[in-house]
Amino acid sequence: MATAREARRVALDNRADPVFDRIGLFLAQHRLSPDPLHYAFAHRVVSNPAGVLAQSVAALTEGGIRLTARDIEKLGGQVVTAVTQPEGAEAPSATDGLVAQTQMQVEGFTDMMHAIRAETQDFGRNLAASADAMRSTDRTEDIVRLTNVMLDRVQSAEARLAAATHEAEELRLKLEEARDNARRDPLTDLPNRRAFEERFAAHMVAGEQVCLAVCDVDRFKRVNDRFGHSVGDRVLRAIAEALTTACPGHLVARYGGEEFTVLFAGITLDQAYATLDQARGIVATKRYRLRESDEPLGAVTFSAGITESQPGEFLGAVFGRADKLLYAAKDNGRNRIHRA
Numbered sequence: 001m002a003t004a005r006e007a008r009r010v011a012l013d014n015r016a017d018p019v020f021d022r023i024g025l026f027l028a029q030h031r032l033s034p035d036p037l038h039y040a041f042a043h044r045v046v047s048n049p050a051g052v053l054a055q056s057v058a059a060l061t062e063g064g065i066r067l068t069a070r071d072i073e074k075l076g077g078q079v080v081t082a083v084t085q086p087e088g089a090e091a092p093s094a095t096d097g098l099v100a101q102t103q104m105q106v107e108g109f110t111d112m113m114h115a116i117r118a119e120t121q122d123f124g125r126n127l128a129a130s131a132d133a134m135r136s137t138d139r140t141e142d143i144v145r146l147t148n149v150m151l152d153r154v155q156s157a158e159a160r161l162a163a164a165t166h167e168a169e170e171l172r173l174k175l176e177e178a179r180d181n182a183r184r185d186p187l188t189d190l191p192n193r194r195a196f197e198e199r200f201a202a203h204m205v206a207g208e209q210v211c212l213a214v215c216d217v218d219r220f221k222r223v224n225d226r227f228g229h230s231v232g233d234r235v236l237r238a239i240a241e242a243l244t245t246a247c248p249g250h251l252v253a254r255y256g257g258e259e260f261t262v263l264f265a266g267i268t269l270d271q272a273y274a275t276l277d278q279a280r281g282i283v284a285t286k287r288y289r290l291r292e293s294d295e296p297l298g299a300v301t302f303s304a305g306i307t308e309s310q311p312g313e314f315l316g317a318v319f320g321r322a323d324k325l326l327y328a329a330k331d332n333g334r335n336r337i338h339r340a
Contacts, residue, residue, distance in 0.1 A: 022046040030067045041077035185254040187233055188240035196253035196261050200315050203265060211264035211272035213306040214322040215243065218334040220258040227297065231290065235300055239283060246279030260302075261319075269308045273339050276304060284335055301335035 023042045024034075032038040045054050053075060060071055183195035191199075203210050217223075217239055224232040236258060243252045243260060251263040264272035280302060288297035305325025309318045325338040332338075 019043070019047055030061075032067075037077070041072055041075075044077075188237050188254050190240050190244070190260075191251060191253040193253065193255050193261075196251060196255065196263065197315060199251050199263055200318075203263075204309070204312070204315075207311065208265060209309050209311065211267070211269050211306060211308050212318050212322050213262040213264070213272065213276050213304050213337075214255070214319065214326045215239075215260040215262065215276075215302050215304040216326055216330070217258040218301045218303055218330070223297070223300075227290065231297070234291075235288070235297075238286075238288070238300065239302060242283045243279050246282060247275055250275075262306075269306070269339060272308075273306055273337060276306060277337055280304065280335070280337060303329040303334050304337045305329060306337060306339045 023039060023046055026042040026046055027034060027038060045057050048054055056075055057067065061067060183191055185192045217235065220232065223235055239260065240254065243262060247262055250265065253261050255261045262276060284299060284301045288300055289295060290297060303326060305322040307318060307321045307325060321340065325340055329336045329338040
């Protein structure tokens with residue numbers, strides 16, 4: 001009689017599961033340990049070779065390149081703590097993770113809809129057969145039985161459709177979140193340059209005039225050089241908060257680096273100037289200190305240029321005019337606003 005070990009060996013030798021073999025090959029090729037997290041990711045790749053995930057992996061590994069931990073996380077997988085990022089590698093952003101999650105949900109939703117379609121087709125065939133059967137019988141119990149069978153199939157289809165509807169709603173919310181993240185600055189949580197440009201374009205399409213301000217932190221490089229980038233980041237967040245508080249109802253965006261933009265709609269240039277100057281005064285009167293040592297940081301100020309758009313004017317022209325006014329303000333002593 002064969003021993004249990006021999007029986008297990010025979011079963012393994014005779015197994016007809018190519019997916020298992022492909023998973024092992026995948027893990028070996030990318031030097032991934034046989035951890036459940038790695039196995040789950042590999043299974044998703046090899047079990048659907050025509051899917052979006054498998055195609056993404058193929059594009060990343062073309063030419064014999066191995067997947068990195070960051071690649072796996074960006075694609076929605078997880079890595080064990082023993083797998084480390086290469087030195088100097090950038091950690092995956094929240095947006096990358098969200099895009100990967102959304103991609104996974106799209107795949108799952110597609111699979112679910114295919115399954116519902118197949119079930120609906122089966123139900124249609126069964127319903128037609130049941131109708132023929134009911135026409136050919138006079139027995140009440142047979143009609144009741146067939147009716148119950150149909151009701152069960154209807155309830156099953158309803159449950160699957162409810163699950164698909166829930167999945168679609170989750171997907172919609174994820175996509176809205178991804179869209180919002182793509183238009184938001186991660187440091188200050190303000191709208192970013194892309195969001196600012198889209199809003200300006202929307203006002204121009206609607207034929208509305210706006211006032212555009214370009215603001216720049218004065219001597220920001222000195223802050224970074226003396227106190228470090230972490231303190232510089234705090235300064236940028238403080239400016240962002242001051243502008244947002246002083247300009248309610250108007251779009252305040254981080255344009256890039258230490259530069260901010262404000263888009264004033266529905267008010268005159270004089271009103272926009274007064275509002276922005278109030279923010280400038282609030283920032284200039286504050287005296288910041290280092291959180292760690294209580295050492296005074298000194299005054300933090302910003303300069304700005306503000307101008308009003310003309311009908312049909314392109315963003316480049318309006319922004320360029322405001323930018324020239326900004327540098328005129330800096331040349332004239334900083335901590336001031338020029339307008340035109």
